[in-house]
Amino acid sequence: xxxxxxxxxxxxxxxxxxxxxxxxxxxxxxxxxxxxxxxxxxxxxxxxxxxxxxxxxxxxxxxxxxxxxxxxxxxxxxxxxxxxxxxxxxxxxxxxxxxxxxxxxxxxxxxxxxxxxxxxxxxxxxxxxxxxxxxxxxxxxxxxxxxx
Numbered sequence: 001x002x003x004x005x006x007x008x009x010x011x012x013x014x015x016x017x018x019x020x021x022x023x024x025x026x027x028x029x030x031x032x033x034x035x036x037x038x039x040x041x042x043x044x045x046x047x048x049x050x051x052x053x054x055x056x057x058x059x060x061x062x063x064x065x066x067x068x069x070x071x072x073x074x075x076x077x078x079x080x081x082x083x084x085x086x087x088x089x090x091x092x093x094x095x096x097x098x099x100x101x102x103x104x105x106x107x108x109x110x111x112x113x114x115x116x117x118x119x120x121x122x123x124x125x126x127x128x129x130x131x132x133x134x135x136x137x138x139x140x141x142x143x144x145x146x147x148x
Contacts, residue, residue: 001130006056007052009126010048010051010052011048012126013051013119013126014044014045014047014048014051017044017115017118017119018044020118021111021114021115022040024111024114025107025111028110029107035096035097038096039092039096039097042096043089043092043111046092047085047089050084050085054080054081054084055081058077058080066127067127067131074120074124078119079116081119086108086109086112093107
C-alpha cells in the first residue's frame, strides 16, 4: 500500500469514526455538541497521525498478504493500536473538556471499546474491498490487452 492510499484509508476511517463517536458521546454524556465535536476532531487528528505511523511499523514487521491475516493477529493489531492511542488521548480529552483524568479515562474507554470493534470491522472490510478492486483492475487490463 502506497503512502497516498494509506492517507486515504486513515482519513476515511477517521471521518466515519468521528461522526459515530460524537453521536455516541451525545447520548451518554452531558457535554454539548460543540465541545464534543472539538474534542473528537482533535482526538481524530491525533489518531490519524498515530494510525499512519503505527500501521507503517506494524506492516514492516508483519509480512504477507493482508487478506490472509488471522483473526488473532487482527485482534493483536487493534489492541496494540488502541492501547497506544489511549495513552495519548486521555490527557487531550481531559484538557479540552475540562474534566478529570479519571472522567477522561472513562469517556475514552467507552470510545475505545466502540472504536476497537469499528477498527476491526473497517480494516477487515477495507483489505477485502481493496483486494477485490485490484483484482478487477487486473482483469480489465488483461481483457483490454487481449482485445487488442
